Amino acid sequence: MKKVILFIALGLFSLTGLAQRLPKYLSEKGFWVVETNRHQLKSNIVYFYNNSNELIYKEKVEGVVLRLNKRRVKMNLKKVLDQSLLAYEQQKKGRENEMLLATAMGKR
Template sequence: MKNILKIIWLTLVLGVCVITGTFAQQPAGQNYWVVETNLKQRDYSIVRFYNRHNELIYEEKLNNIYLNISRPRHVKKLNLALGQVAGKQFAAVSSQKIVSGYYRR
């Protein structure tokens, strides 16, 4: 009985270690976005897009818009904007507002 409990315990510990290691890794070569929002006033959001080398490629301030990234619709719109930003040259992107186009009222 003790041997069976040891085997079960060891299996659970190894399983947790493998699962934790899997979730801790980020896929290499991905562009990503970061949203900065004032939680007290919620009167603006700043969206920054980075390339796979962690270099800032685009930044936009959205006045009077609060982005809650726990909402799927906001994540979807930011991912669409990321696709536009990543597909264009920086000079072409900096002359227009990309993210605010998804949030016009």
């Protein structure tokens, strides 16, 4: 009986080690939303928000199809989100179309 209880307890403790971690492309301080025109796939508007759901940055990206299933694109979006959050914390003012995402993705 003691072995069964010990085995069950050991099994329960080992399950906590299997908890899922957040992917590296997700930020703990905010999130982003991409709006795409389904008739013009190369026209996107990316909105960046903090965790209080306040719009901190908005950028219109033209001429590029954002492939959101690619890790590199998600990492670039996180990078711009972190830059925007830092600037927002300093200025307390939302910004728009400063080409941060286009620069991060290598489009000039």
